[in-house]
Amino acid sequence: MCVFDRAFIVRRAARELHQTGQHDAASARIKGVRSQSQEGRESIMGNAMNVSRRDLFKFGGMAALGVAGASALAGCAPQQKMAETGAVADGSTYVGPSFLQKPAEITEFVETHEYDVVVVGAGESGLSATHAALEAGASVGVLQSLSIVQTAGNMAASIDLAKTSEAAIKACVSFISYKSDYRSNAGQVETWARTSQEALAWWAEAAAKGGSESQPYDYVVNCNGHDVFFHANTYFHDEGHQKGALVIGDAVQEEGAEIFFETPCVQLYVEDGRVAGAIGENKNGEHVLLKAAKGVIMAAGDYVGDTEMLYYYTPDAKGLHQAVDFRNGTGLKAAMWAGAQMCPASHTKMVHGEGPKVRFEMPYLFLDRHGKRFMDEGCCRMGYLNEYTNKYLAEVDFEDSTAAKFFSIVPTNWQEHYDAWESFSDISIHNAYRNVDPEAWIKGETLEELAANMIAYADEQEWAHDYTVEAIVESINRYNELVAAGEGDADFGKRDEYMVPIEAPCYAVPRGANNIDALVDGLWCDDHFQCLDADMKPIEGLFAVGNASGPFFGNSNYPMDIEGLSVGRAITTGFATGRYVAGL
Structure with missing residues:
Protein backbone atom coordinates (compact mmCIF):
# COMPACT_ATOMS: atom_id res chain seq x y z
CA MET A 1 0.00 0.00 0.00
CA GLY A 91 -14.00 1.05 -14.15
CA SER A 92 -12.88 3.86 -11.84
CA THR A 93 -12.42 7.49 -12.86
CA TYR A 94 -9.50 8.72 -14.97
CA VAL A 95 -8.01 12.06 -13.96
CA GLY A 96 -6.00 13.77 -16.67
CA PRO A 97 -6.15 15.60 -19.98
CA SER A 98 -8.69 14.38 -22.47
CA PHE A 99 -6.19 13.72 -25.27
CA LEU A 100 -4.49 10.97 -23.24
CA GLN A 101 -7.69 8.94 -23.02
CA LYS A 102 -7.47 6.14 -25.53
CA PRO A 103 -10.72 5.76 -27.49
CA ALA A 104 -12.40 2.50 -28.40
CA GLU A 105 -10.68 0.61 -31.19
CA ILE A 106 -12.02 1.25 -34.69
CA THR A 107 -12.71 -2.05 -36.42
CA GLU A 108 -15.03 -1.27 -39.35
CA PHE A 109 -13.76 0.31 -42.58
CA VAL A 110 -15.46 1.37 -45.78
CA GLU A 111 -12.16 0.91 -47.65
CA THR A 112 -8.93 -0.98 -47.05
CA HIS A 113 -5.77 -0.30 -49.06
CA GLU A 114 -2.39 -1.99 -48.83
CA TYR A 115 1.01 -0.36 -49.29
CA ASP A 116 4.61 -0.89 -48.30
CA VAL A 117 4.76 2.47 -46.52
CA VAL A 118 2.03 4.70 -45.12
CA VAL A 119 2.78 8.37 -44.45
CA VAL A 120 0.58 10.48 -42.18
CA GLY A 121 0.76 14.10 -43.29
CA ALA A 122 1.67 15.88 -46.53
CA GLY A 123 3.87 18.78 -45.43
CA GLU A 124 7.62 19.18 -45.98
CA SER A 125 8.54 16.06 -44.05
CA GLY A 126 5.65 13.94 -45.35
CA LEU A 127 6.20 14.84 -48.99
CA SER A 128 9.92 14.16 -48.60
CA ALA A 129 9.26 10.79 -46.97
CA THR A 130 6.80 9.90 -49.72
CA HIS A 131 9.21 10.79 -52.51
CA ALA A 132 12.16 8.96 -50.93
CA ALA A 133 10.13 5.81 -50.29
CA LEU A 134 8.82 5.81 -53.85
CA GLU A 135 12.32 6.34 -55.23
CA ALA A 136 13.47 3.34 -53.18
CA GLY A 137 10.85 1.18 -54.87
CA ALA A 138 8.11 1.15 -52.21
CA SER A 139 4.40 1.70 -52.73
CA VAL A 140 3.09 4.61 -50.62
CA GLY A 141 -0.26 5.74 -49.30
CA VAL A 142 -0.71 9.10 -47.56
CA LEU A 143 -3.36 10.43 -45.17
CA GLN A 144 -3.73 14.21 -45.28
CA SER A 145 -6.16 16.12 -43.07
CA LEU A 146 -6.45 19.12 -45.41
CA SER A 147 -7.75 19.39 -48.96
CA ILE A 148 -4.26 20.24 -50.28
CA VAL A 149 -0.65 19.62 -49.29
CA GLN A 150 0.42 22.24 -46.78
CA THR A 151 3.84 23.52 -45.73
CA ALA A 152 5.27 26.46 -43.80
CA GLY A 153 8.44 28.51 -43.69
CA ASN A 154 10.57 30.37 -46.18
CA MET A 155 14.02 28.92 -45.70
CA ALA A 156 15.65 25.48 -45.38
CA ALA A 157 19.26 24.93 -44.38
CA SER A 158 21.73 22.25 -45.43
CA ILE A 159 25.42 21.72 -44.81
CA ASP A 160 27.69 22.09 -47.83
CA LEU A 161 29.64 18.86 -47.42
CA ALA A 162 32.16 19.79 -50.12
CA LYS A 163 33.36 22.80 -48.12
CA THR A 164 32.85 21.63 -44.55
CA SER A 165 35.48 19.45 -42.89
CA GLU A 166 34.71 16.25 -40.98
CA ALA A 167 35.68 17.94 -37.72
CA ALA A 168 33.36 20.86 -38.53
CA ILE A 169 30.42 18.49 -39.17
CA LYS A 170 30.97 16.93 -35.77
CA ALA A 171 31.36 20.40 -34.24
CA CYS A 172 28.01 21.43 -35.74
CA VAL A 173 26.31 18.40 -34.19
CA SER A 174 27.89 19.29 -30.85
CA PHE A 175 26.90 22.95 -31.24
CA ILE A 176 23.25 22.07 -31.82
CA SER A 177 23.38 19.81 -28.77
CA TYR A 178 24.79 22.69 -26.70
CA LYS A 179 22.06 25.03 -27.95
CA SER A 180 19.51 22.36 -27.00
CA ASP A 181 20.65 22.04 -23.38
CA TYR A 182 22.26 18.72 -24.39
CA ARG A 183 18.82 17.14 -24.79
CA SER A 184 19.07 16.49 -28.53
CA ASN A 185 19.62 13.06 -30.04
CA ALA A 186 23.03 13.36 -31.70
CA GLY A 187 22.20 10.56 -34.13
CA GLN A 188 19.18 12.46 -35.45
CA VAL A 189 21.19 15.67 -35.78
CA GLU A 190 23.95 13.84 -37.62
CA THR A 191 21.42 12.36 -40.04
CA TRP A 192 20.39 15.92 -40.89
CA ALA A 193 24.02 17.06 -41.15
CA ARG A 194 25.03 14.31 -43.59
CA THR A 195 21.81 14.02 -45.62
CA SER A 196 20.57 17.61 -45.81
CA GLN A 197 22.58 18.55 -48.87
CA GLU A 198 21.08 15.74 -50.93
CA ALA A 199 17.57 16.19 -49.56
CA LEU A 200 17.40 19.94 -50.07
CA ALA A 201 18.96 19.73 -53.52
CA TRP A 202 16.12 17.37 -54.47
CA TRP A 203 13.48 19.71 -53.01
CA ALA A 204 14.88 22.73 -54.83
CA GLU A 205 15.07 20.87 -58.13
CA ALA A 206 11.58 19.40 -57.79
CA ALA A 207 10.05 22.78 -56.87
CA ALA A 208 11.86 24.51 -59.72
CA LYS A 209 10.29 22.13 -62.24
CA GLY A 210 6.98 23.69 -61.32
CA GLY A 211 8.25 27.25 -61.51
CA SER A 212 9.19 27.85 -57.87
CA GLU A 213 12.85 28.80 -58.00
CA SER A 214 14.92 29.02 -54.84
CA GLN A 215 16.98 32.12 -54.17
CA PRO A 216 20.04 30.47 -52.59
CA TYR A 217 21.66 31.90 -49.48
CA ASP A 218 25.11 30.73 -48.41
CA TYR A 219 26.54 31.59 -45.01
CA VAL A 220 29.06 30.39 -42.44
CA VAL A 221 28.59 29.66 -38.73
CA ASN A 222 31.56 29.05 -36.49
CA CYS A 223 30.81 26.02 -34.32
CA ASN A 224 33.33 25.24 -31.59
CA GLY A 225 36.08 26.95 -33.54
CA HIS A 226 35.26 25.30 -36.88
CA ASP A 227 33.62 27.00 -39.85
CA VAL A 228 30.50 25.21 -41.02
CA PHE A 229 29.38 26.17 -44.53
CA PHE A 230 25.63 26.29 -45.00
CA HIS A 231 23.56 26.44 -48.14
CA ALA A 232 19.93 27.40 -47.79
CA ASN A 233 16.99 27.31 -50.16
CA THR A 234 14.96 30.47 -49.63
CA TYR A 235 11.52 31.38 -50.91
CA PHE A 236 10.77 34.73 -49.25
CA HIS A 237 10.17 36.08 -52.76
CA ASP A 238 7.81 33.31 -53.86
CA GLU A 239 5.04 32.39 -51.39
CA GLY A 240 7.41 30.44 -49.15
CA HIS A 241 7.71 26.67 -49.44
CA GLN A 242 4.01 26.28 -50.17
CA LYS A 243 4.18 27.00 -53.89
CA GLY A 244 6.89 24.39 -54.37
CA ALA A 245 5.06 21.95 -52.12
CA LEU A 246 1.99 22.02 -54.36
CA VAL A 247 4.22 21.12 -57.31
CA ILE A 248 5.91 18.33 -55.34
CA GLY A 249 2.53 17.04 -54.17
CA ASP A 250 1.46 16.63 -57.78
CA ALA A 251 4.80 15.04 -58.64
CA VAL A 252 4.68 12.32 -55.98
CA GLN A 253 1.16 11.40 -57.07
CA GLU A 254 2.40 11.08 -60.64
CA GLU A 255 5.17 8.85 -59.29
CA GLY A 256 2.55 6.53 -57.84
CA ALA A 257 1.68 7.76 -54.35
CA GLU A 258 -1.99 7.80 -53.37
CA ILE A 259 -2.94 10.78 -51.19
CA PHE A 260 -6.24 10.67 -49.32
CA PHE A 261 -7.11 14.33 -48.82
CA GLU A 262 -9.48 15.56 -46.10
CA THR A 263 -8.85 12.28 -44.30
CA PRO A 264 -7.00 12.85 -41.02
CA CYS A 265 -5.42 9.93 -39.19
CA VAL A 266 -7.59 9.20 -36.15
CA GLN A 267 -5.99 5.93 -35.01
CA LEU A 268 -3.18 3.57 -35.86
CA TYR A 269 -3.87 -0.01 -36.84
CA VAL A 270 -2.06 -2.52 -34.63
CA GLU A 271 -1.77 -6.17 -35.59
CA ASP A 272 0.13 -8.83 -33.62
CA GLY A 273 1.78 -6.14 -31.50
CA ARG A 274 3.02 -4.21 -34.52
CA VAL A 275 1.83 -0.90 -36.00
CA ALA A 276 0.61 -2.19 -39.33
CA GLY A 277 -1.32 0.74 -40.74
CA ALA A 278 -3.13 4.02 -40.22
CA ILE A 279 -6.86 4.69 -39.99
CA GLY A 280 -8.24 7.83 -41.57
CA GLU A 281 -11.66 9.42 -41.22
CA ASN A 282 -13.04 10.97 -44.40
CA LYS A 283 -15.33 13.99 -44.56
CA ASN A 284 -18.36 11.69 -44.43
CA GLY A 285 -17.24 10.32 -41.08
CA GLU A 286 -16.31 6.95 -42.59
CA HIS A 287 -13.12 5.12 -41.72
CA VAL A 288 -10.48 4.14 -44.25
CA LEU A 289 -7.67 1.71 -43.42
CA LEU A 290 -4.27 2.07 -45.06
CA LYS A 291 -2.21 -1.02 -44.25
CA ALA A 292 1.58 -0.75 -44.17
CA ALA A 293 3.74 -3.81 -44.77
CA LYS A 294 6.96 -2.04 -43.77
CA GLY A 295 6.01 0.88 -41.60
CA VAL A 296 3.95 3.96 -40.83
CA ILE A 297 5.75 7.31 -40.89
CA MET A 298 4.10 9.96 -38.71
CA ALA A 299 4.66 13.31 -40.46
CA ALA A 300 1.59 15.12 -39.16
CA GLY A 301 3.42 18.08 -37.66
CA ASP A 302 2.96 19.50 -34.18
CA TYR A 303 0.05 20.35 -31.87
CA VAL A 304 0.22 24.15 -31.77
CA GLY A 305 -3.50 24.38 -32.62
CA ASP A 306 -4.63 22.22 -29.68
CA THR A 307 -4.77 24.45 -26.59
CA GLU A 308 -5.04 21.58 -24.12
CA MET A 309 -1.97 19.81 -25.52
CA LEU A 310 -0.07 23.08 -25.81
CA TYR A 311 -0.59 24.09 -22.20
CA TYR A 312 0.15 20.55 -21.02
CA TYR A 313 3.44 19.95 -22.84
CA THR A 314 4.54 23.59 -23.25
CA PRO A 315 2.99 25.51 -20.33
CA ASP A 316 5.24 28.55 -20.89
CA ALA A 317 3.41 29.14 -24.19
CA LYS A 318 0.23 30.12 -22.34
CA GLY A 319 -1.28 33.32 -23.71
CA LEU A 320 0.69 33.40 -26.95
CA HIS A 321 -1.25 33.59 -30.18
CA GLN A 322 -1.62 30.10 -31.67
CA ALA A 323 -0.76 30.84 -35.26
CA VAL A 324 -1.89 27.58 -36.90
CA ASP A 325 -5.12 25.89 -35.87
CA PHE A 326 -5.10 22.90 -38.23
CA ARG A 327 -1.93 21.43 -36.71
CA ASN A 328 -3.88 20.08 -33.77
CA GLY A 329 -1.91 17.01 -32.73
CA THR A 330 -4.33 14.45 -34.15
CA GLY A 331 -1.58 12.20 -35.50
CA LEU A 332 0.46 12.52 -32.31
CA LYS A 333 -2.52 11.40 -30.24
CA ALA A 334 -3.01 8.36 -32.46
CA ALA A 335 0.66 7.45 -31.98
CA MET A 336 0.44 7.83 -28.20
CA TRP A 337 -2.64 5.61 -28.08
CA ALA A 338 -0.51 2.99 -29.87
CA GLY A 339 2.15 3.17 -27.16
CA ALA A 340 4.49 5.95 -28.35
CA GLN A 341 5.58 8.59 -25.90
CA MET A 342 6.21 12.29 -26.34
CA CYS A 343 9.55 13.94 -25.68
CA PRO A 344 9.82 15.24 -22.12
CA ALA A 345 8.17 18.61 -21.52
CA SER A 346 8.58 21.53 -21.77
CA HIS A 347 8.81 21.32 -25.53
CA THR A 348 10.88 23.54 -27.79
CA LYS A 349 8.70 26.35 -29.07
CA MET A 350 9.21 28.55 -32.10
CA VAL A 351 7.99 32.03 -31.24
CA HIS A 352 7.94 34.86 -33.76
CA GLY A 353 6.53 38.36 -33.83
CA GLU A 354 5.52 41.05 -36.25
CA GLY A 355 7.03 44.48 -36.58
CA PRO A 356 9.77 45.52 -38.98
CA LYS A 357 10.03 43.08 -41.83
CA VAL A 358 13.56 42.01 -40.89
CA ARG A 359 14.89 41.15 -37.44
CA PHE A 360 16.82 43.77 -35.52
CA GLU A 361 18.37 41.95 -32.60
CA MET A 362 20.85 44.16 -30.78
CA PRO A 363 21.26 44.84 -27.03
CA TYR A 364 19.88 48.35 -26.76
CA LEU A 365 17.39 49.62 -24.18
CA PHE A 366 14.13 47.60 -24.04
CA LEU A 367 10.93 49.20 -22.72
CA ASP A 368 7.96 47.04 -21.75
CA ARG A 369 4.23 47.66 -22.15
CA HIS A 370 4.42 50.19 -19.30
CA GLY A 371 7.36 52.11 -20.75
CA LYS A 372 9.74 50.63 -18.18
CA ARG A 373 13.06 48.84 -18.62
CA PHE A 374 12.69 45.16 -17.66
CA MET A 375 15.83 43.12 -18.42
CA ASP A 376 19.49 42.83 -19.32
CA GLU A 377 19.15 43.31 -23.06
CA GLY A 378 22.23 41.18 -23.79
CA CYS A 379 19.77 38.37 -24.53
CA CYS A 380 18.34 40.06 -27.58
CA ARG A 381 17.24 37.16 -29.83
CA MET A 382 13.55 37.24 -30.75
CA GLY A 383 12.93 33.58 -30.07
CA TYR A 384 14.23 33.70 -26.51
CA LEU A 385 12.46 36.77 -25.21
CA ASN A 386 9.22 35.01 -24.26
CA GLU A 387 10.98 33.99 -21.04
CA TYR A 388 11.12 37.68 -20.11
CA THR A 389 7.75 38.81 -21.40
CA ASN A 390 5.35 36.04 -20.38
CA LYS A 391 4.74 37.80 -17.07
CA TYR A 392 3.04 40.56 -19.07
CA LEU A 393 0.67 38.02 -20.58
CA ALA A 394 -0.36 37.14 -17.03
CA GLU A 395 -1.18 40.82 -16.41
CA VAL A 396 -3.94 40.59 -19.02
CA ASP A 397 -5.11 37.13 -17.86
CA PHE A 398 -3.42 35.55 -20.93
CA GLU A 399 -6.16 36.97 -23.14
CA ASP A 400 -4.15 39.39 -25.30
CA SER A 401 -0.86 38.20 -26.77
CA THR A 402 0.20 41.76 -27.65
CA ALA A 403 1.00 42.30 -23.96
CA ALA A 404 4.32 40.62 -24.85
CA LYS A 405 5.18 43.48 -27.21
CA PHE A 406 7.84 46.05 -26.39
CA PHE A 407 10.15 48.60 -28.00
CA SER A 408 13.90 48.67 -28.49
CA ILE A 409 15.26 52.23 -28.23
CA VAL A 410 18.08 52.62 -30.74
CA PRO A 411 20.60 55.42 -31.37
CA THR A 412 21.16 56.67 -34.89
CA ASN A 413 24.77 55.39 -34.88
CA TRP A 414 23.67 51.78 -34.34
CA GLN A 415 25.71 50.56 -37.33
CA GLU A 416 28.96 51.56 -35.58
CA HIS A 417 28.01 49.48 -32.57
CA TYR A 418 27.07 46.50 -34.72
CA ASP A 419 30.53 46.51 -36.29
CA ALA A 420 32.16 46.74 -32.85
CA TRP A 421 30.02 44.03 -31.23
CA GLU A 422 29.77 41.52 -34.07
CA SER A 423 32.90 39.58 -33.08
CA PHE A 424 31.69 38.71 -29.58
CA SER A 425 27.93 39.17 -29.59
CA ASP A 426 24.92 37.07 -30.57
CA ILE A 427 23.27 39.79 -32.63
CA SER A 428 21.42 39.98 -35.94
CA ILE A 429 20.41 42.71 -38.37
CA HIS A 430 19.27 40.45 -41.20
CA ASN A 431 17.23 37.43 -42.16
CA ALA A 432 19.02 35.52 -44.90
CA TYR A 433 19.84 38.06 -47.62
CA ARG A 434 17.31 40.60 -46.33
CA ASN A 435 18.81 43.44 -44.28
CA VAL A 436 17.12 45.82 -41.88
CA ASP A 437 15.47 48.98 -43.14
CA PRO A 438 15.63 51.88 -40.65
CA GLU A 439 12.99 53.67 -42.73
CA ALA A 440 10.50 51.19 -41.25
CA TRP A 441 11.39 52.19 -37.69
CA ILE A 442 9.79 54.84 -35.51
CA LYS A 443 11.81 58.04 -35.20
CA GLY A 444 11.77 61.12 -32.97
CA GLU A 445 13.82 64.29 -33.13
CA THR A 446 13.37 64.62 -29.37
CA LEU A 447 12.72 62.00 -26.71
CA GLU A 448 9.23 63.42 -26.21
CA GLU A 449 8.47 63.17 -29.93
CA LEU A 450 9.81 59.62 -30.02
CA ALA A 451 7.59 58.67 -27.06
CA ALA A 452 4.52 60.19 -28.68
CA ASN A 453 5.21 58.34 -31.93
CA MET A 454 5.68 55.09 -30.03
CA ILE A 455 2.31 55.51 -28.36
CA ALA A 456 0.66 56.30 -31.70
CA TYR A 457 2.14 53.14 -33.22
CA ALA A 458 1.08 50.96 -30.27
CA ASP A 459 -2.44 52.37 -30.47
CA GLU A 460 -2.63 51.80 -34.20
CA GLN A 461 -1.46 48.19 -33.76
CA GLU A 462 -3.88 47.72 -30.85
CA TRP A 463 -1.22 46.65 -28.39
CA ALA A 464 -2.21 46.03 -24.80
CA HIS A 465 -0.23 48.86 -23.14
CA ASP A 466 -0.41 51.84 -20.82
CA TYR A 467 2.46 53.94 -22.19
CA THR A 468 2.84 57.58 -21.24
CA VAL A 469 5.31 60.06 -22.65
CA GLU A 470 6.57 60.75 -19.13
CA ALA A 471 7.29 57.08 -18.35
CA ILE A 472 9.15 56.50 -21.61
CA VAL A 473 11.30 59.63 -21.31
CA GLU A 474 12.08 58.88 -17.65
CA SER A 475 13.26 55.35 -18.55
CA ILE A 476 15.53 56.59 -21.34
CA ASN A 477 17.00 59.29 -19.10
CA ARG A 478 17.65 56.76 -16.32
CA TYR A 479 19.49 54.53 -18.79
CA ASN A 480 21.63 57.42 -19.98
CA GLU A 481 22.46 58.28 -16.38
CA LEU A 482 23.83 54.78 -15.87
CA VAL A 483 25.90 55.10 -19.04
CA ALA A 484 27.28 58.50 -18.01
CA ALA A 485 28.22 57.27 -14.54
CA GLY A 486 30.51 54.67 -16.11
CA GLU A 487 30.12 52.26 -13.21
CA GLY A 488 28.26 49.53 -15.06
CA ASP A 489 24.58 48.62 -15.25
CA ALA A 490 23.45 48.94 -11.64
CA ASP A 491 19.86 48.09 -12.60
CA PHE A 492 20.20 44.83 -14.57
CA GLY A 493 23.92 44.03 -14.88
CA LYS A 494 24.30 44.26 -18.64
CA ARG A 495 27.74 43.84 -20.20
CA ASP A 496 29.68 47.11 -20.05
CA GLU A 497 30.38 47.22 -23.80
CA TYR A 498 26.65 47.36 -24.46
CA MET A 499 26.11 50.42 -22.27
CA VAL A 500 26.04 53.20 -24.88
CA PRO A 501 24.12 56.48 -24.73
CA ILE A 502 20.79 56.90 -26.50
CA GLU A 503 20.32 60.53 -27.41
CA ALA A 504 17.80 62.22 -29.68
CA PRO A 505 17.27 61.96 -32.52
CA CYS A 506 16.83 58.23 -32.13
CA TYR A 507 14.68 55.27 -33.13
CA ALA A 508 12.17 52.91 -31.53
CA VAL A 509 11.98 49.44 -33.08
CA PRO A 510 8.82 47.39 -32.38
CA ARG A 511 9.80 44.07 -30.83
CA GLY A 512 8.20 41.21 -28.95
CA ALA A 513 7.45 37.70 -30.15
CA ASN A 514 3.81 36.85 -29.45
CA ASN A 515 3.00 34.23 -32.11
CA ILE A 516 3.76 30.59 -31.40
CA ASP A 517 4.18 29.17 -34.89
CA ALA A 518 5.39 25.67 -34.15
CA LEU A 519 6.53 23.16 -31.57
CA VAL A 520 9.65 21.39 -32.77
CA ASP A 521 9.54 18.49 -30.31
CA GLY A 522 7.25 15.54 -30.85
CA LEU A 523 7.33 11.77 -30.41
CA TRP A 524 10.43 10.32 -28.76
CA CYS A 525 12.46 8.51 -31.44
CA ASP A 526 15.75 6.67 -31.81
CA ASP A 527 18.53 7.40 -34.31
CA HIS A 528 16.44 5.92 -37.14
CA PHE A 529 13.39 7.99 -36.18
CA GLN A 530 11.61 4.90 -34.92
CA CYS A 531 9.17 5.75 -32.14
CA LEU A 532 9.92 4.53 -28.63
CA ASP A 533 7.57 3.22 -25.97
CA ALA A 534 7.56 3.94 -22.25
CA ASP A 535 10.47 1.55 -21.72
CA MET A 536 12.51 3.27 -24.45
CA LYS A 537 12.03 0.27 -26.74
CA PRO A 538 11.37 0.75 -30.48
CA ILE A 539 7.74 0.32 -31.51
CA GLU A 540 7.70 -2.04 -34.44
CA GLY A 541 6.35 -0.41 -37.57
CA LEU A 542 6.09 3.19 -36.26
CA PHE A 543 8.34 6.11 -37.23
CA ALA A 544 8.09 9.89 -36.94
CA VAL A 545 9.74 12.78 -38.79
CA GLY A 546 9.81 16.57 -38.84
CA ASN A 547 8.06 18.34 -35.98
CA ALA A 548 6.24 15.13 -35.11
CA SER A 549 9.58 13.67 -34.01
CA GLY A 550 12.28 14.35 -31.46
CA PRO A 551 14.43 15.06 -29.66
CA PHE A 552 16.29 16.96 -32.36
CA PHE A 553 16.24 20.14 -30.29
CA GLY A 554 15.29 20.12 -26.61
CA ASN A 555 15.69 23.62 -25.22
CA SER A 556 12.68 25.66 -24.19
CA ASN A 557 13.19 27.86 -27.25
CA TYR A 558 14.11 27.18 -30.86
CA PRO A 559 17.77 28.12 -31.47
CA MET A 560 18.04 30.68 -34.26
CA ASP A 561 21.79 30.50 -34.82
CA ILE A 562 21.48 28.32 -37.94
CA GLU A 563 18.97 30.04 -40.19
CA GLY A 564 16.48 27.66 -41.78
CA LEU A 565 17.38 24.71 -39.55
CA SER A 566 13.78 23.78 -38.70
CA VAL A 567 12.51 23.39 -42.27
CA GLY A 568 15.81 21.87 -43.36
CA ARG A 569 15.45 19.30 -40.61
CA ALA A 570 11.84 18.55 -41.62
CA ILE A 571 12.68 17.92 -45.28
CA THR A 572 15.81 15.93 -44.44
CA THR A 573 14.35 13.67 -41.73
CA GLY A 574 11.44 12.82 -44.00
CA PHE A 575 13.79 12.12 -46.88
CA ALA A 576 16.12 9.89 -44.83
CA THR A 577 13.32 8.01 -43.05
CA GLY A 578 11.28 7.37 -46.18
CA ARG A 579 14.32 5.75 -47.74
CA TYR A 580 15.10 3.78 -44.57
CA VAL A 581 11.59 2.38 -44.06
CA ALA A 582 11.29 1.46 -47.73
CA GLY A 583 14.44 -0.62 -47.33
CA LEU A 584 13.16 -2.69 -44.39
Missing part, protein backbone atom coordinates in the same frame (compact mmCIF):
# COMPACT_ATOMS: atom_id res chain seq x y z
CA CYS A 2 1.23 3.52 -0.73
CA VAL A 3 2.57 5.52 2.19
CA PHE A 4 1.28 8.73 0.60
CA ASP A 5 -2.14 10.29 1.02
CA ARG A 6 -3.83 9.48 -2.29
CA ALA A 7 -6.38 12.25 -2.02
CA PHE A 8 -3.59 14.78 -1.47
CA ILE A 9 -1.72 13.53 -4.55
CA VAL A 10 -4.72 13.91 -6.82
CA ARG A 11 -5.66 17.30 -5.36
CA ARG A 12 -2.16 18.54 -6.10
CA ALA A 13 -2.18 17.02 -9.57
CA ALA A 14 -5.56 18.60 -10.32
CA ARG A 15 -4.25 21.95 -9.16
CA GLU A 16 -1.25 21.60 -11.50
CA LEU A 17 -3.51 20.77 -14.42
CA HIS A 18 -5.52 23.90 -13.66
CA GLN A 19 -2.39 26.04 -13.38
CA THR A 20 -1.15 24.91 -16.80
CA GLY A 21 -4.32 26.34 -18.34
CA GLN A 22 -6.18 23.17 -19.27
CA HIS A 23 -9.68 24.58 -19.18
CA ASP A 24 -11.37 22.13 -21.53
CA ALA A 25 -12.32 18.54 -20.79
CA ALA A 26 -9.68 18.02 -18.10
CA SER A 27 -10.76 21.14 -16.20
CA ALA A 28 -14.39 20.15 -16.50
CA ARG A 29 -13.64 16.80 -14.91
CA ILE A 30 -11.67 18.44 -12.11
CA LYS A 31 -14.50 20.92 -11.45
CA GLY A 32 -16.91 18.03 -11.38
CA VAL A 33 -14.83 16.34 -8.73
CA ARG A 34 -14.66 19.51 -6.65
CA SER A 35 -18.40 20.01 -6.77
CA GLN A 36 -19.18 16.72 -5.06
CA SER A 37 -19.45 16.02 -1.36
CA GLN A 38 -16.27 15.43 0.63
CA GLU A 39 -17.04 11.71 0.89
CA GLY A 40 -17.70 11.35 -2.83
CA ARG A 41 -14.66 13.43 -3.74
CA GLU A 42 -12.31 11.27 -1.65
CA SER A 43 -13.82 8.13 -3.16
CA ILE A 44 -13.17 9.29 -6.72
CA MET A 45 -9.68 10.51 -5.91
CA GLY A 46 -8.80 7.24 -4.30
CA ASN A 47 -10.08 5.20 -7.23
CA ALA A 48 -8.23 7.41 -9.71
CA MET A 49 -4.94 6.20 -8.25
CA ASN A 50 -5.46 2.83 -9.93
CA VAL A 51 -3.44 4.10 -12.93
CA SER A 52 -0.06 2.35 -13.12
CA ARG A 53 3.28 4.10 -12.69
CA ARG A 54 4.18 3.04 -16.22
CA ASP A 55 1.10 4.80 -17.57
CA LEU A 56 2.03 7.93 -15.66
CA PHE A 57 5.24 8.25 -17.65
CA LYS A 58 3.95 6.76 -20.86
CA PHE A 59 2.99 9.98 -22.60
CA GLY A 60 6.03 12.22 -22.28
CA GLY A 61 6.74 11.87 -18.57
CA MET A 62 3.67 13.75 -17.32
CA ALA A 63 0.67 11.52 -17.86
CA ALA A 64 -2.57 11.19 -15.97
CA LEU A 65 -1.67 12.69 -12.62
CA GLY A 66 1.12 15.12 -13.46
CA VAL A 67 4.61 15.36 -12.04
CA ALA A 68 3.54 15.67 -8.42
CA GLY A 69 1.46 12.54 -8.51
CA ALA A 70 4.11 10.59 -10.42
CA SER A 71 6.81 11.54 -7.94
CA ALA A 72 4.64 10.66 -4.97
CA LEU A 73 3.87 7.27 -6.46
CA ALA A 74 7.53 6.27 -6.62
CA GLY A 75 7.13 3.81 -3.76
CA CYS A 76 3.82 2.32 -4.88
CA ALA A 77 3.24 -1.04 -6.50
CA PRO A 78 2.13 -1.01 -10.16
CA GLN A 79 -1.63 -0.79 -10.67
CA GLN A 80 -4.00 -1.48 -13.57
CA LYS A 81 -3.47 0.35 -16.85
CA MET A 82 -6.05 2.51 -18.58
CA ALA A 83 -8.65 0.66 -20.58
CA GLU A 84 -9.22 1.65 -24.19
CA THR A 85 -12.18 3.82 -23.24
CA GLY A 86 -9.96 6.06 -21.13
CA ALA A 87 -11.17 4.77 -17.76
CA VAL A 88 -8.88 2.53 -15.76
CA ALA A 89 -9.44 -1.19 -16.10
CA ASP A 90 -11.54 -1.60 -12.96
